[in-house]
Amino acid sequence: MKKFTLEILFQIIGIGSASGLVYKDNSLFIISDNASVLYEYNIESKKLDQHKLLENNPEIPTENIPKKIKPDFEAITSFGEDCYIFGSGSTENRQKMVYFDSSQKQKVSETDVSALYQVMQSFGEISAEDFNIEGAVYTGENWFLFNRGNGKSSKNGIFTIGGKNLSEEFSVLYNSYKLPKIKKVQSSFTDAVRVDNKIYFLATVEDTKSTYEDGAVLGTFIGRLDIEKMKIDFTEKISDSHKFEGITVYKESAKEIEFLLCEDKDNADLKSDIFRLTLEKK
Helix, strand or coil, X not given: CCCEEEEEEEEEECCCCEEEEEEECCEEEEEECCCCEEEEEEXXXXXXXXXXXXXXXXXXXXXXXXXXXXXXXXXXXXXXXXXXXXXXXXXXXXCEEEEEECCCCEEEEEEECHHHHHHHHHHCCCCHHHCCEEEEEECCCCEEEEECCCCCCCCCEEEEEEECCCCCCEEEEEEECCCCEECCEECEEEEEEEECCEEEEEEXXXXXXXXXXXXXEEEEEEEEEECCCCEEEEEEEEECCCCEEEEXXXXXXXXXXXXXXXXXXXXXXXXXXXXXXEEECC
């Protein structure tokens, strides 16, 4: 059993349905699954800014976008100063990847990844109804995209993607995983972050058989994966009531790692609690 502590660190007013976050230079870059902007929150000054990710119809709001038309940004990862934001792919309008430069504070490009997602579904033998990308890790060479197995077939898996780009020249590998259960309901991947040659991931338990509809929240696990072997080292339940959907490294020492977590409460309130999870390394 891993020793850990979990506590609320602060609350951000102005962000709802937080689905992923990246910590950089005392700021948090946060995505929401029902917004078309990237939020930037300075922890010291408590200032909240927004950066436009998509050119929306002026009649469509940038926050609390209706479920049928939202871009559903569920995964964010960083490498150096670059941030990459992925739509979940769970419907046709959720197949965008946005490249954002955090040092220049601006969007660089937008990529249609529908062809990639189709190849991933075919290679992983995952139906469109079971396809739901909720976590991403980039090493500078390979991408690791995490499919959340909250559909009917519970397809939890990790796609390893190499190649020159994500639109035309790429290679795909796939590993499937059985994750722990709570009350006979299997947990499913919701986010991940790289630490050296390991990937720490979140897996939540939500009583639903749909990648589209929400369900009762039963808890969250943290786990660790060895990148070289693609094997899970451990999983540990950290909550019985929270649906954590984002994880980023906050501080690290020889003995422990501090992560910051964000929670999706599946409501329209523009409030997001940020939690600190301290976990022993060994």
